[in-house]
Amino acid sequence: QKEVEQDPGPLSVPEGAIVSLNCTYSNSAFQYFMWYRQYSRKGPELLMYTYSSGNKEDGRFTAQVDKSSKYISLFIRDSQPSDSATYLCATRSGNTGKLIFGQGTTLQVKP
């Protein structure tokens, strides 16, 4: 079993839709949670970074962490074609700096 599981998709939605991207993790020692966005032929770009359970909002993006169920989510409101990319969840324990990534979910937002 992978330490971080993420459905690779692809996920296709119409412009303006609310998008929900999800990951599960297995190690309760993981304390830091990140979402990265990766456009084709580019490096991962940090979108959201959170430590605690609960919600963190940044513009149209909301990251949600539920440590009790080991579940992390990214919500995108009013999705735009420019949001079309691969979204990677990542986590790490508080003891090491090593990131563990999910496989990434490919999202396409159609005009």
Add this chain to the structure above:
Amino acid sequence: NAGVTQTPKFQVLKTGQSMTLQCAQDMNHEYMSWYRQDPGMGLRLIHYSVGAGITDQGEVPNGYNVSRSTTEDFPLRLLSAAPSQTSVYFCATRGGFNQPQHFGDGTRLSIL
């Protein structure tokens, strides 16, 4: 501010050839790392460094060497390239321990 710069962007090698992938950063970050990204496998850590003169192995270190003689540079060496090392390689840096990592745009490597 260039951030994390990786060179070259593309490279084709023959089996058995050697090569060094370059990574340079101008953010004075102590932590640097190398990942490879393969379809269906996500990003996997190859080697990392917590400062000049200190390196350690990640999840998939076999076939790769690293050194860290300066804060700015963290090259990744393939001593004898194999087709299984065909991948996209990313370098990442991090400021403080609780800070997130920032990635370069990658080197696409094909080994024939």
